[in-house]
Each structure stands twice: as C-alpha cells, then as structure tokens.
Amino acid sequence: MTTEYTGTGDPAKSLELLWGTKNPPSRGPRPALTVERIVAAAIEVAGAEGWQALSMRRVADALGVGTMTLYRYVPGKGELLDLMMDAAFGELDRRPHEGTWRERLDRVARANWELCHRHPWLLNISMSRPVLGPNVLAKYDHELGAVDGLGLSEMDMDAILTLVLSFAAGAARVSVEQSQAPQRTGMTDEQWWNAHAPILERLYKADEYPLAQRVGTVVGEAMQAAYDAGHAFEFGLARVLDGIEVYIEDAAG
Amino acid sequence: MTTEYTGTGDPAKSLELLWGTKNPPSRGPRPALTVERIVAAAIEVAGAEGWQALSMRRVADALGVGTMTLYRYVPGKGELLDLMMDAAFGELDRRPHEGTWRERLDRVARANWELCHRHPWLLNISMSRPVLGPNVLAKYDHELGAVDGLGLSEMDMDAILTLVLSFAAGAARVSVEQSQAPQRTGMTDEQWWNAHAPILERLYKADEYPLAQRVGTVVGEAMQAAYDAGHAFEFGLARVLDGIEVYIEDAAG
DNA sequence: GGCAATCGAGTACAGCGTACCCAGTTAAAG
DNA sequence: CTTTAACTGGGTACGCTGTACTCGATTGCC
CATH class of the missing domain: 1.10.10.60 (Homeodomain-like)
Incomplete structure (x- = not known):
C-alpha cells in the first residue's frame, strides 16, 4: 500500500x-x-x-x-x-571499470542489488522520475562506461543499462520484501504456511491447479530453506547477460 | 513516495x-x-x-x-x-498456450505489460507478498504452462517465470511513470527540460559527465519522440528471451 | 539606529485508516 | 408472541500524516 x-x-x-x-x-x-x-x-x-x-x-x-x-x-x-x-547513489563505487563488458555489467548489477539491500527505501522512491542530482548523473555516467567502446549505438547502450538496472531492482524488491515479510505481517514463515494450509490442501485435493501445486511445493520448500531470492537474482542475471551477449555478438558479427 | x-x-x-x-x-x-x-x-x-x-x-x-x-x-x-x-488478475487470458515456449513466454510478458498499463495501481500493490487468491493461483498455474514440458526442473521453471514477470513489471513501471509524469509534476516534458537546461548546460560545458552527456542527449531526444518506454520493453524482452533460450538449449543439449 | 531579510517553530487544517460505540433490523429460541 | 442473540449501518473520535500560515527573534547592511 x-x-x-x-x-x-x-x-x-x-x-x-x-x-x-x-x-x-x-x-x-x-x-x-x-x-x-x-x-x-x-x-x-x-x-x-x-x-x-x-x-x-x-x-x-x-x-x-x-x-x-x-x-x-x-x-x-x-x-x-x-x-x-x-x-x-553517492555511496556507489565509481572507480574505473575493469575486465570484459560482461564482468563490468555483472559488477554494476551486483552493486545496485547490494545498494537496494542497504537502503531498501530506495525501492519505494525511484519509482518516480529521478531528479538529476550530481550522484544520479555520475552514476549514469559511470555505469554507461560498462557498455562503452563496444560499437553500440547510444540508444542500445541506454537500453542495455536500463535492462540490467531494472532487473537488479526487480530482483532486489522481491528479496527485500521477502526478508521484511515476517516483521511486516507479524507472522513467521511457518505461521504463514499454516494459515494457508487448509485452503491449499482443499484446492490441491481438487487438483484444480496442478502445475502450481507441483512447482509451488518445490519452490515453497526452497523458500523456507532461505535459498530463493539470492538464487533468483543469480539465475536471472546470468540469463540477462546471456541475452545481451547474443545481441552484442550479433551486432559485432 | x-x-x-x-x-x-x-x-x-x-x-x-x-x-x-x-x-x-x-x-x-x-x-x-x-x-x-x-x-x-x-x-x-x-x-x-x-x-x-x-x-x-x-x-x-x-x-x-x-x-x-x-x-x-x-x-x-x-x-x-x-x-x-x-x-x-482475473482479467488475464487463460486459454491454453499455443506455439513454442518462446512465443508463449512472449505472450505472457505482453499480457502482464498490458495489464500493468490497464491497472497501473497494480505496480503499487504487488510489492507485498501476494495473498493466494483464486486468480493469483490460476495465473501462476497458467503461466507456468508456458515453460512446462521442456524438461526443466521446478526451480528452473519458477525462476524463468519470475524473471520474465519481474522484467515485464519493471518495464511497465518505467512506462507508466513516464506517461503519468506530466500530470504528476504538473509540467510538460518541455517545461521539465527547460527547468533542467541551465544546470545541464553548465555541467556539459565542464565536460564532467561525458558519457552521460553523449547518451543522455540522444536518449532525451528519443524520449521526446515518445519512442522510449515501448522500445525499452521490446528490446529488453528480446534480450531476456534470448538469455533464456541459451539456458534451455544448454540444458537440452 | 532602523530596515530588510532570514531563521526557528507553534498553531492549524485537511486528509488518512480505523477503533469504538450505538441504534436499528432480522431470525432463531423460549 | 415475546425475548434474545446476531448482525448491519454508520457516526464520532483518535492519532497520524504533510504542510500553509504566522509570529517573534536574530542578524547584517545602510
């Protein structure tokens, strides 16, 4: 809300x-x-x-x-x-980039992910258009450096950076909310599952949502193992970078 | 806020x-x-x-x-x-999937993108853990169907879906905010640029943010051409699906 | 010394979510 | 038929929010 x-x-x-x-x-x-x-x-x-x-x-x-x-x-x-x-944003590391574009973008994503965890309220703010402050601008400038020198158009550079940042923010949002959920709802994970158990059981018996049941069960167990959010970030980041790689190689070739 | x-x-x-x-x-x-x-x-x-x-x-x-x-x-x-x-969520199409997994995921992403535009307030809500209502569950079940039958593990299925949905939501967030910005700030794009112009000009003359200037100029012009948000969605979606494709093919091969 | 600008802050207002209470309505129990 | 318990509608009030307005106190310039 x-x-x-x-x-x-x-x-x-x-x-x-x-x-x-x-x-x-x-x-x-x-x-x-x-x-x-x-x-x-x-x-x-x-x-x-x-x-x-x-x-x-x-x-x-x-x-x-x-x-x-x-x-x-x-x-x-x-x-x-x-x-x-x-x-x-001023807390972010702005030393010159090193390594391949992929390593650079990887670091950019992780830095933003980490920043969103250190200051979770950022996720509630940046929804609005950012006012161009010095650190906002410096961040943009620095992060663009990760995809500079690859022969990409300006539009592509911006689009790729936007994709990575938006992904990092989205994943961080899930992670933060998950870690805050217990104190926000005032119930532990176990209590939450217990509250949902009766209805879930009834539905699963009716076999109305077979896929959701199958996957939800496995994922639910993994969530309780505190596996989840970090895993989703790692997995997604790898996929996003793979996708960008395809594009960059196509553009170069 | x-x-x-x-x-x-x-x-x-x-x-x-x-x-x-x-x-x-x-x-x-x-x-x-x-x-x-x-x-x-x-x-x-x-x-x-x-x-x-x-x-x-x-x-x-x-x-x-x-x-x-x-x-x-x-x-x-x-x-x-x-x-x-x-x-x-009940408004979403839940007819059986057709086509390849890529076409399916593409449709899933577009459907969510479109839904976020029809009900922008969704972006302000779903930050919280969703309470498992019938349509939430049905949506999950249906969307999982897009990546079913590919030999993926349950964790992978969930991770891929999460990635696509989180991307769609992130892109929609940018798009919605952008379209709402004029009435929220009470100023048109032109007024906004005029407000920022003096400072931007000063900074650009000092050449402190060379990359931001170069890219920002091009992107800024494109933004005014109403090109932007939809383009970022299309571009990002293609990259995300490419990245998933790499993963699926690796897993299969 | 007088004037103009600036600062600190109390008061007040409109709006919010909602706890609490009570009157009115209905169906079951005697 | 009367009593009673359950239930609905909703007014009032509390504590919270952001902030407009207004005041006296303070300081530097002329």
Missing part, C-alpha cells in the same frame, strides 16, 4: 538544492542546519526505523528541531526523498 | 474473503453490499481518479454508504488491495 507524491515541489528548487546553487544569506541569523544534515538524518531514520516511520516530524525530532524548521531547507517531503536518493 | 501497509489484517480473514468461505449470516439484516461490489468500486476509483485518490472514504462515497460500512465486509485497506489485485 502506497501513496504518491505531493508534487508540490518546484523541480527547479530541487535542483538548486542538489547542486548547491544558493548563495548563503547575507542578512538574518546563521542557519543552524544544513540540507546535508537533514538528508543524513532522514536516511538514518529510514534505515533504523523503516520506511513507514519516515515522517517529517520524526526527522525533525531526530535533529532536535521543530518540524517546520525542515521546510526552511527543503521544499517538501518529495524533494527530501529526491535528495536521499542522490545521497545514497 | 509511498507508505506501507497497516498489517492489521489477519491473512486468514483475507483468505476467507478471497475464497468465499463464509456462510451467509442467519440472524440480522441482509447485507446491502457484497465484497465484489466493494472491490469493483475500488478498482473503478483507482482507475478513474488515480492511486492517491483511493481512500476508504472515497470508495464508500462511490457506493453511497458510510465509510465504516466497508469494514463490515473487508478487514482493512490492505486486504482490499489484496482483493483488487486478485480481481485484476
């Missing part, structure tokens, strides 16, 4: 904040806060208490200031989320 | 609702509503007025009943969302 953006914020203001295009005030009192501190506090709250606890009041409390004080620095919550995303 | 679910609902109750395991009351007045009508109204509201307008009060208004009346039929909003998802 999700809500959308307020949309109140002027993108020009977000950009000003992201790029620090704002000369310090000459008159009034010295600002006691900085945008950076607010963003850091917000990330802290989101990490420690979860996405649903991330409210303007909670961030203000964490900083020991009044709620409305935040609005002196940030136009609104939507913009704060944009800034958080840009800050998180 | 998103919020999470309340988690108040007992999954056992959701299942009762989904499978109609509830004998009609013997005493009291006849219920004026049905769960189906509530779900239909909720889908209607979500489709007509958007995800952010989907509130319990709004759904109740649409049905001409008091807000709290809904809670006689549905434990909470989270469960209502589960029911909506199951209902939407």
Whole structure:
C-alpha cells in the first residue's frame, strides 16, 4: 500500500538544492542546519526505523528541531526523498571499470542489488522520475562506461543499462520484501504456511491447479530453506547477460 | 513516495474473503453490499481518479454508504488491495498456450505489460507478498504452462517465470511513470527540460559527465519522440528471451 | 539606529485508516 | 408472541500524516 507524491515541489528548487546553487544569506541569523544534515538524518531514520516511520516530524525530532524548521531547507517531503536518493547513489563505487563488458555489467548489477539491500527505501522512491542530482548523473555516467567502446549505438547502450538496472531492482524488491515479510505481517514463515494450509490442501485435493501445486511445493520448500531470492537474482542475471551477449555478438558479427 | 501497509489484517480473514468461505449470516439484516461490489468500486476509483485518490472514504462515497460500512465486509485497506489485485488478475487470458515456449513466454510478458498499463495501481500493490487468491493461483498455474514440458526442473521453471514477470513489471513501471509524469509534476516534458537546461548546460560545458552527456542527449531526444518506454520493453524482452533460450538449449543439449 | 531579510517553530487544517460505540433490523429460541 | 442473540449501518473520535500560515527573534547592511 502506497501513496504518491505531493508534487508540490518546484523541480527547479530541487535542483538548486542538489547542486548547491544558493548563495548563503547575507542578512538574518546563521542557519543552524544544513540540507546535508537533514538528508543524513532522514536516511538514518529510514534505515533504523523503516520506511513507514519516515515522517517529517520524526526527522525533525531526530535533529532536535521543530518540524517546520525542515521546510526552511527543503521544499517538501518529495524533494527530501529526491535528495536521499542522490545521497545514497553517492555511496556507489565509481572507480574505473575493469575486465570484459560482461564482468563490468555483472559488477554494476551486483552493486545496485547490494545498494537496494542497504537502503531498501530506495525501492519505494525511484519509482518516480529521478531528479538529476550530481550522484544520479555520475552514476549514469559511470555505469554507461560498462557498455562503452563496444560499437553500440547510444540508444542500445541506454537500453542495455536500463535492462540490467531494472532487473537488479526487480530482483532486489522481491528479496527485500521477502526478508521484511515476517516483521511486516507479524507472522513467521511457518505461521504463514499454516494459515494457508487448509485452503491449499482443499484446492490441491481438487487438483484444480496442478502445475502450481507441483512447482509451488518445490519452490515453497526452497523458500523456507532461505535459498530463493539470492538464487533468483543469480539465475536471472546470468540469463540477462546471456541475452545481451547474443545481441552484442550479433551486432559485432 | 509511498507508505506501507497497516498489517492489521489477519491473512486468514483475507483468505476467507478471497475464497468465499463464509456462510451467509442467519440472524440480522441482509447485507446491502457484497465484497465484489466493494472491490469493483475500488478498482473503478483507482482507475478513474488515480492511486492517491483511493481512500476508504472515497470508495464508500462511490457506493453511497458510510465509510465504516466497508469494514463490515473487508478487514482493512490492505486486504482490499489484496482483493483488487486478485480481481485484476482475473482479467488475464487463460486459454491454453499455443506455439513454442518462446512465443508463449512472449505472450505472457505482453499480457502482464498490458495489464500493468490497464491497472497501473497494480505496480503499487504487488510489492507485498501476494495473498493466494483464486486468480493469483490460476495465473501462476497458467503461466507456468508456458515453460512446462521442456524438461526443466521446478526451480528452473519458477525462476524463468519470475524473471520474465519481474522484467515485464519493471518495464511497465518505467512506462507508466513516464506517461503519468506530466500530470504528476504538473509540467510538460518541455517545461521539465527547460527547468533542467541551465544546470545541464553548465555541467556539459565542464565536460564532467561525458558519457552521460553523449547518451543522455540522444536518449532525451528519443524520449521526446515518445519512442522510449515501448522500445525499452521490446528490446529488453528480446534480450531476456534470448538469455533464456541459451539456458534451455544448454540444458537440452 | 532602523530596515530588510532570514531563521526557528507553534498553531492549524485537511486528509488518512480505523477503533469504538450505538441504534436499528432480522431470525432463531423460549 | 415475546425475548434474545446476531448482525448491519454508520457516526464520532483518535492519532497520524504533510504542510500553509504566522509570529517573534536574530542578524547584517545602510
């Protein structure tokens, strides 16, 4: 269950904040806060208490200031989320690429997968169009380097990168939700299966969903063995890279 | 920007609702509503007025009943969302598969892509573990049929299907967000580019992000030509299926 | 010293999901 | 037929959200 953006914020203001295009005030009192501190506090709250606890009041409390004080620095919550995303992207390794394109893309995928696990709230944000902050741009630039020099068109480079990133995010989403499910629903995996057992049994006896039964049983057991999400990522990544390989070799040949 | 679910609902109750395991009351007045009508109204509201307008009060208004009346039929909003998802999945074509596995998976991907466009709110829901409703189960069963009979293990079948579905959802997410961006941000594409132009120009002159500039320019122009999202889906789907093909042929050979 | 700008923050409002309560309705039990 | 238990409809209220508005306090420039 999700809500959308307020949309109140002027993108020009977000950009000003992201790029620090704002000369310090000459008159009034010295600002006691900085945008950076607010963003850091917000990330802290989101990490420690979860996405649903991330409210303007909670961030203000964490900083020991009044709620409305935040609005002196940030136009609104939507913009704060944009800034958080840009800050998180700054954590990514941006050293020059090494190895083959496949090794590069593999590392890009794993880096994003890992980042989504470190900051699960990213998965709730990046659904919106990213505001072009410095780290967003640098990330894009760096990751494009993984598929540069292969003779691909710009469109192809972007499409391939988009595919890999979208896959990594999708797989991470599944993984994160799965690991959060127990505390979100307040029931363990076992309780969950017990809750579903009576109905599943009835249906399986009726043999209405034979394939789902066969596969679901095996997968269900594997899920309980904590096998699942990482496996899905590894498997999918290999397939995606294979598919890209076919394309690149065809284009070269 | 998103919020999470309340988690108040007992999954056992959701299942009762989904499978109609509830004998009609013997005493009291006849219920004026049905769960189906509530779900239909909720889908209607979500489709007509958007995800952010989907509130319990709004759904109740649409049905001409008091807000709290809904809670006689549905434990909470989270469960209502589960029911909506199951209902939407019921719209999918479930006729027997035809053609090669590749044609089948292609159709599965397109069907999901299309469904996500018809009911964009699905992308905001399915993040949570799906409650196993009849249509959820039937969808799983049917889609597994696309990769049945190829000698794949159950784990592989599930992994391949998961990959295709996760890709389709990811691509649809991008596409939907892009088409919704103008009304969400209240600015046209042109306004958006104009807002970003000064900063982008400054950065590009500094040549700090050479690749991003080169690729971004081309992609940006293509985006304005409304080329983009559908293209990314077609491109990615072909690559994903190619990758799966490599795997299937290796497994067979 | 006066003015203009800026900061911090309390108050208030509209909206949300929903717990709680009570009046009205119906069928079963006596 | 009366009583009773079960059930429905829904109003009120609580705690939460983001944030518009407004105020006094503070600071630097003229």
